[in-house]
Amino acid sequence: MSTKLPPLNALKVFEVAARKLSFSQTAIELCVTQGAVSKQIKTLEEYLQLALFDRTPTGLQLTDAGKFYLPTIMEALEQIHSSTVGLQQFSAETQHLTLNISPSLSSLWMIPRLNLLNQTFPSLRLNIVSGDGAYQFHQASADVAIRCLPMSLSHQNATLLKKETLLPVIHKDLLVYTPINEPNDFFKHYLIHPTTRPQLWQQCLSSVLSSEKRERVLKSHHAFEHFFMSLEAVKQKQGIALIPEFLVADLLDDSELINPLGFKYESGYGYYFLTPSYRQQNTLIKQLYEWFDDNLEA
Template identity: 40%
Template sequence: MLNMKELPSIRALRTFIAVANHLSFSKAARELSLTQGAVSKQISLLEQQLGQPLFERHLNGIRLTRIGLRYLPQIVEALEALQNATAGLRQLDQVEEVLTVNVSPSFASLWLIPRINGFVRAFPHLQVQLKTGDGLVHDISGDNDIVIRCLPLAKHYDNATLLCRENLRLVASAALLRQQPIREIDDLAKHVFLPQVTRPQLWEQFRIHHKIAYPMEFYGVGFEHFYMSLEAVKNQQGLALLPDFMVDDLIINTSELFNPLKSMMASHYGYYIIVPHYKRHARKVCVFTQWLTEMMASSQGHAS
């Protein structure tokens, strides 16, 4: 391991990055609020310490050497890691525990984030770190305390508890319905349907559920996540199938979205809370799981 005295100073490295970004000593000096001479001296000392030239000096300017080009991204990454570590430590200074929750993107953006402030107020010394992921969880022994996933309804998932079943609503924008009203099933023939990339079978299930005999026209772009389909609906690109608990508040409390024909269909999927066995009884996991369950019950009760 290098002696600390052999390592370049943070000041020298920040100066190197500034000069490399601008390819100008004078511009780097203005950015750093230093004199041009001070910048030039920092670079010279850094080059002497490294034993390698970082810049080629020419009459018409400077440019990075091959060594400088290789050194720059490594230094940028190292300083960013140092900044992240310091900022993260400062943010955690006022909390007693950290709870890491890994959720599917649509669950996070359309349901959890709009409600999470209630949990933060109730448990001010517990910081929640939200991450996103999707699909089956093959290893839950990592950093995550809680994982939430949408999976086919089943009883064999290890360490999993069903949070709610998924019921899908047909969703359209108010502007689109003003142009092409939907009063009965046959009116759907005039509309375009938004493909769900990860679960293309949903529209086939919808067709069978509503006994639709005519061909369904699909939009030319498929969407991986429900929150993406919702944005496409808002932009009048077609009709989507979206989970009731994610969109009911928007349908009830705004005039932007509608559920034409009051259509709802069980998808045979559910949202599961997955917790590693050894974390199941941790206080932070218990309070968040209880809060999730109560909030979900409230959402579904309000919708019904």
């Protein structure tokens, strides 16, 4: 018997034919003629000097030699396939981008979706940094930025991804003895303020309260710079906070945190995708924008 390796094409045909036990079905799967299948099997059997199939009146059957050979060939072909895919991914050109993104959006939304991002962009390597407020691109700065900005202003090199809808969120345990049955009941709880928008609670409650009730003193508690910090305080039963809906939706589904009265507040802010003008035609950046646009709406 020859010590050289058998023909790879013949091994592949054998593996399919052994699974199908039909040369005609093998030909369909491999998109070749039935004659080509028969020829490859004959070539392999002559090479091995062993019959791999019995052609019986009831159909094709594996011989003892074929049954012995099949598991090893299946495993070997799978290893070749896996190694080839891995090599292709390894050798694909890796693309690097720096993304400057607001801290809460990064920690509460993007990081939990990195596996989804990796599936869409297997060769993309992001350098993720955080920041808030207006962003100015300059030399050696980020390639892309995502910011929560006032929608009333015109922002250069910016495309709106999503309007900000805020929900008042509270731990369910705080409602056991102090329920919220109407908007006025918000005043019975400590309100967690965002330091970057100190008037946010007042603006929110003004949208649902009569003018005389708007003058009531708010029970303020700790204030935090970022939404992810306020959300953690809510989890620790420190009070009630206004959190963007898409950042807290999964937690509300678990019923530990609650949006009393199902109340929503359109803040007048939005999440923007910012790109310097000289990179706006970059194919990868366009695709990354589409990924954010699709998944923020999901």
